[in-house]
Amino acid sequence: MSRQPQPTPRPGGRSARVRQAILTATSEQLIAGGYDALTVNEVAAAAGVAITTVYRRWPTKAELAAAALGELAATANPMPDTGRIETDLRALLAQILGLLRRPEIARLVRAVAAIDPDTPGADAARVAFWQTRFAGSASIVTRAIARGEIDAAAEPEAVIELLVGPAYLRLLLTGRPLDAELEAESLRRTLAAYAPDTETT
Amino acid sequence: MSRQPQPTPRPGGRSARVRQAILTATSEQLIAGGYDALTVNEVAAAAGVAITTVYRRWPTKAELAAAALGELAATANPMPDTGRIETDLRALLAQILGLLRRPEIARLVRAVAAIDPDTPGADAARVAFWQTRFAGSASIVTRAIARGEIDAAAEPEAVIELLVGPAYLRLLLTGRPLDAELEAESLRRTLAAYAPDTETT
Amino acid sequence: MSRQPQPTPRPGGRSARVRQAILTATSEQLIAGGYDALTVNEVAAAAGVAITTVYRRWPTKAELAAAALGELAATANPMPDTGRIETDLRALLAQILGLLRRPEIARLVRAVAAIDPDTPGADAARVAFWQTRFAGSASIVTRAIARGEIDAAAEPEAVIELLVGPAYLRLLLTGRPLDAELEAESLRRTLAAYAPDTETT
Amino acid sequence: MSRQPQPTPRPGGRSARVRQAILTATSEQLIAGGYDALTVNEVAAAAGVAITTVYRRWPTKAELAAAALGELAATANPMPDTGRIETDLRALLAQILGLLRRPEIARLVRAVAAIDPDTPGADAARVAFWQTRFAGSASIVTRAIARGEIDAAAEPEAVIELLVGPAYLRLLLTGRPLDAELEAESLRRTLAAYAPDTETT
DNA sequence: GAATAAACGAGACGGTACGTCGCGTCTTTAC
DNA sequence: GTAAAGACGCGACGTACCGTCTCGTTTATTC
Numbered sequence: 001m002s003r004q005p006q007p008t009p010r011p012g013g014r015s016a017r018v019r020q021a022i023l024t025a026t027s028e029q030l031i032a033g034g035y036d037a038l039t040v041n042e043v044a045a046a047a048g049v050a051i052t053t054v055y056r057r058w059p060t061k062a063e064l065a066a067a068a069l070g071e072l073a074a075t076a077n078p079m080p081d082t083g084r085i086e087t088d089l090r091a092l093l094a095q096i097l098g099l100l101r102r103p104e105i106a107r108l109v110r111a112v113a114a115i116d117p118d119t120p121g122a123d124a125a126r127v128a129f130w131q132t133r134f135a136g137s138a139s140i141v142t143r144a145i146a147r148g149e150i151d152a153a154a155e156p157e158a159v160i161e162l163l164v165g166p167a168y169l170r171l172l173l174t175g176r177p178l179d180a181e182l183e184a185e186s187l188r189r190t191l192a193a194y195a196p197d198t199e200t201t
Numbered sequence: 202m203s204r205q206p207q208p209t210p211r212p213g214g215r216s217a218r219v220r221q222a223i224l225t226a227t228s229e230q231l232i233a234g235g236y237d238a239l240t241v242n243e244v245a246a247a248a249g250v251a252i253t254t255v256y257r258r259w260p261t262k263a264e265l266a267a268a269a270l271g272e273l274a275a276t277a278n279p280m281p282d283t284g285r286i287e288t289d290l291r292a293l294l295a296q297i298l299g300l301l302r303r304p305e306i307a308r309l310v311r312a313v314a315a316i317d318p319d320t321p322g323a324d325a326a327r328v329a330f331w332q333t334r335f336a337g338s339a340s341i342v343t344r345a346i347a348r349g350e351i352d353a354a355a356e357p358e359a360v361i362e363l364l365v366g367p368a369y370l371r372l373l374l375t376g377r378p379l380d381a382e383l384e385a386e387s388l389r390r391t392l393a394a395y396a397p398d399t400e401t402t
Numbered sequence: 403m404s405r406q407p408q409p410t411p412r413p414g415g416r417s418a419r420v421r422q423a424i425l426t427a428t429s430e431q432l433i434a435g436g437y438d439a440l441t442v443n444e445v446a447a448a449a450g451v452a453i454t455t456v457y458r459r460w461p462t463k464a465e466l467a468a469a470a471l472g473e474l475a476a477t478a479n480p481m482p483d484t485g486r487i488e489t490d491l492r493a494l495l496a497q498i499l500g501l502l503r504r505p506e507i508a509r510l511v512r513a514v515a516a517i518d519p520d521t522p523g524a525d526a527a528r529v530a531f532w533q534t535r536f537a538g539s540a541s542i543v544t545r546a547i548a549r550g551e552i553d554a555a556a557e558p559e560a561v562i563e564l565l566v567g568p569a570y571l572r573l574l575l576t577g578r579p580l581d582a583e584l585e586a587e588s589l590r591r592t593l594a595a596y597a598p599d600t601e602t603t
Numbered sequence: 604m605s606r607q608p609q610p611t612p613r614p615g616g617r618s619a620r621v622r623q624a625i626l627t628a629t630s631e632q633l634i635a636g637g638y639d640a641l642t643v644n645e646v647a648a649a650a651g652v653a654i655t656t657v658y659r660r661w662p663t664k665a666e667l668a669a670a671a672l673g674e675l676a677a678t679a680n681p682m683p684d685t686g687r688i689e690t691d692l693r694a695l696l697a698q699i700l701g702l703l704r705r706p707e708i709a710r711l712v713r714a715v716a717a718i719d720p721d722t723p724g725a726d727a728a729r730v731a732f733w734q735t736r737f738a739g740s741a742s743i744v745t746r747a748i749a750r751g752e753i754d755a756a757a758e759p760e761a762v763i764e765l766l767v768g769p770a771y772l773r774l775l776l777t778g779r780p781l782d783a784e785l786e787a788e789s790l791r792r793t794l795a796a797y798a799p800d801t802e803t804t
Numbered sequence: 805g806a807a808t809a810a811a812c813g814a815g816a817c818g819g820t821a822c823g824t825c826g827c828g829t830c831t832t833t834a835c
Numbered sequence: 836g837t838a839a840a841g842a843c844g845c846g847a848c849g850t851a852c853c854g855t856c857t858c859g860t861t862t863a864t865t866c
Contacts, residue, residue: 034317035315036317039825039826039827040826040827040828041825041826041827049839050838050839050840050841051827051828051839051840051841052829052830052838052839052840052841053838053839055827055828055829056838059828060827060828061826061827061828106318109374110314110315110317111315112373112374113311113314113315113373113374114236114311114312114314114315116235116237116311117307117376123376126374126375126376127375127376130374130375130376131375134375155386157377158367158386158390161366161367161370161371161375162363162366162367162387162390162394164366164370165362165363165365165366165367165368165369165370166359166362166363166366167366168366168369168370168373168374169362169365169366169369169370170362172313172314172369172373173310173313173314173327173331173369174327174328174331174332174335175318175324175327175328175331176358185356185359186363189359189363189394189395190394192393192394192395192396193363193390193391193393193394194390194393195393214816214857214858215816215817215856215857216815216816216817219816219817240846240847240848241847241848241849242846242847242848250817250818251817251818251819252818252819252848252849253817253818253819253820253849253850253851254816254817254818256848256849256850257816257817260849261848261849262847262848262849416830416831416832416842416843417831417832417841417842417843420842420843436719437717438719441820441821441822442821442822442823443820443821443822451843451844452843452844452845452846453822453823453844453845454823454824454825454843454844454845454846455842455843455844457822457823457824458842458843461823462822462823463821463822463823508720511776512716512717512719513717514775514776515713515716515717515775515776516638516713516714516716516717518637518639518713519709519778525778528776528777528778529777529778532776532777532778533777536777557788559779560769560788560792563768563769563772563773563777564765564768564769564789564792564796566768566772567764567765567767567768567769567770567771567772568761568764568765568768569768570768570771570772570775570776571764571767571768571771571772572764574715574716574771574775575712575715575716575729575733575771576729576730576733576734576737576764577720577726577729577730577733578760587758587761588765591761591765591796591797592796594795594796594797594798595765595792595793595795595796596792596795597795618810618811618812621811621812642851642852642853643852643853643854644851644852644853652812652813653812653813653814653815654813654814654815654854655812655813655814655815655855655856656811656812656813658853658854658855659811659812662854663853663854664852664853664854
């Protein structure tokens with residue numbers, strides 16, 4: 001009776017708005033209560049869409065969470081660039097610890113850590129989420145190597161891993177405090193570990 | 202009608218057997234499929250007890266899991282003691298990475314990381330689980346300090362944290378591989394970071 | 403994102419079928435074993451629906467039972483109309499006693515009697531269940547009054563109450579037999595109590 | 604090896620005290636909340652005995668409730684004796700309706716009505732509970748017959764049944780009010796039904 | 805007054821049913 | 836014809852209460 005013109009996918013149309021609303025609502029719930037407190041029902045309600053709509057796009061709750069976490073990766077923090085590796089790393093570490101000390105961020109990190117690697121798309125989201133952050137961080141090291149402040153043989157990401165590894169270990173597993181002493185020690189030892197010519201003859 | 206003297210608890214009785222059966226079954230399920238695959242129903246069935254009996258002792262699934270993880274802490278691995286810090290740490294790191302590469306252990310670690318700190322008794326279990334392991338590890342460092350192989354100002358546990366932090370970071374968050382290069386680099390840089398007199402004048 | 407117009411309820415759809423199946427299964431179980439033998443689990447199984455579906459509609463077992471009893475009210479028995487009050491009442495009483503002598507009906511009546519008046523909707527169901535029956539019965543009396551066979555000052559329902567009260571009293575409380583003597587006596591005394599002009603001067 | 608002399612039961616000893624405490628606690632709970640709110644656990648706690656002790660004497664909750672209700676039968680109300688059947692019955696009816704209007708008594712009556720006749724000992728308790736009451740009431744009628752106020756052919760208990768039947772019917776089934784009009788009507792019609800020479804020639 | 809049988813106290817346990825929560829699917833209706 | 840709305844299936848969680856069992860202790864009766 002009536003003609004149905006094949007609607008081309010609308011990039012800026014309703015779909016995009018719906019998608020964004022859902023992901024935003026998901027992120028908020030993840031931040032508010034972690035993965036367990038995330039419910040598809042409430043996400044749909046908060047986003048003002050039907051539950052079916054959510055499931056049409058992300059088949060499982062895990063994939064929805066992964067997608068939302070992936071989105072959060074975009075919210076990158078500014079990377080310090082002071083011209084000296086020590087102050088750069090100190091600022092970076094202070095920024096990260098400042099985040100990890102906030103309960104809602106701690107919940108988020110826990111949620112990411114809990115993701116089953118077998119979940120489709122989940123691992124991709126995890127990698128994206130964290131490599132984005134680490135990629136930015138690594139540039140700090142790259143510049144320091146160019147300046148001769150860091151052992152030229154160092155892999156930039158490994159430096160960052162050594163710097164923040166203990167902090168995440170405490171947060172996720174041992175429960176030891178994320179205090180100023182950890183901050184100072186991590187910075188000092190990382191610099192020592194990667195000092196140029198330190199362990200060469 | 203009148204107050205009776207408190208009968209002594211029976212340590213080797215049925216209660217103890219039931220408790221052990223439940224915790225064993227829980228551990229097995231945790232290892233087999235992680236926290237999400239853990240169901241109280243199946244634990245009860247595997248332990249040969251009624252579901253209500255499980256709930257009488259551990260009010261929630263989370264507390265049950267925490268208790269089981271706490272029990273697993275008793276299963277301590279032998280700590281290497283070769284007389285040289287480098288070989289000690291190399292053996293320790295190889296041991297830990299060997300464990301973390303096994304999917305069922307990875308699941309367990311994930312389960313621990315996911316524990317909500319607010320769960321009653323959960324944090325205690327986490328601390329117990331990990332500090333048991335770390336306490337053993339720290340003795341390696343203590344001996345090395347006595348031998349002058351490690352900076353005397355070092356806190357033993359901090360050395361271990363620096364050694365294994367990157368490995369756990371990769372396992373839980375970044376998803377990068379737990380390969381031989383990580384193993385070599387972690388060992389080398391940790392030794393450098395804590396070498397005696399290295400950063401003193 | 404925006405409010406949708408309220409879709410009209412579908413009267414003949416799946417919901418209605420499910421509802422009917424559940425109530426039918428409930429009624430059968432009530433008849434078969436009374437209120438205590440009624441289990442939501444078996445109702446759901448017999449109705450071929452999920453347990454949660456039952457609970458979605460009737461939050462408690464009591465309300466489910468009440469609803470089912472309310473449905474049973476629709477199954478009205480034919481009211482005798484012979485043109486004479488004595489034969490009408492005799493037939494009615496015989497019919498009721500015939501029902502009450504059946505164990506499954508006795509269980510049903512017991513179930514209704516046991517309903518806690520505080521249960522939401524329970525009282526409504528009770529009133530509906532019984533007033534339906536009594537309303538039909540009362541018309542017998544109304545006609546008799548018109549024919550001058552019954553004291554014109556009588557309230558029709560009170561006549562029925564006097565007629566069947568002793569029978570229910572025996573069934574529910576005293577346990578005395580519902581025998582032919584009760585039948586004869588109840589009829590005779592009720593007629594005497596409401597005979598026209600009997601107690602007027 | 605040893606001989607077991609059969610010890611005679613001790614009538615006034617601890618057993619009797621325990622028994623009384625349990626039955627009293629049971630009655631209180633029945634009055635307070637009806638049969639469903641009666642829990643063996645709380646009865647035991649209130650009586651200051653172990654749960655096992657309760658079960659040793661009454662194998663099921665139903666039998667316990669029956670026993671307690673049987674005890675309550677002993678609490679007989681004084682029967683009016685004014686010398687005139689009309690005032691006697693009016694006082695009796697007022698007394699009974701006064702009781703039935705109290706919620707806790709209504710609960711008790713409901714509990715009795717709900718007793719499954721198949722429960723061992725339950726029916727005995729019911730019969731005892733109510734026939735005690737009715738036996739007392741019947742004496743009123745017996746005296747009235749002797750005075751010629753009541754049809755000599757009447758069975759005393761049937762008179763009482765007619766008098767109070769409608770009230771119990773309303774309480775247990777129809778939910779109609781136990782008001783003054785019911786009181787007046789029940790008395791008036793019962794007297795009419797059993798008036799001497801009314802239906803004789 | 806000592807032996808001894810019966811009853812009691814305490815606590816955990818097995819089991820059934822209740823009612824809840826949340827995920828993911830399916831039907832029905834409206835646009 | 837597509838998508839929103841909502842009911843549904845399903846599985847697990849956690850709770851309440853009934854009735855059983857074991858074992859140690861107390862009571863009271865009998866010799």
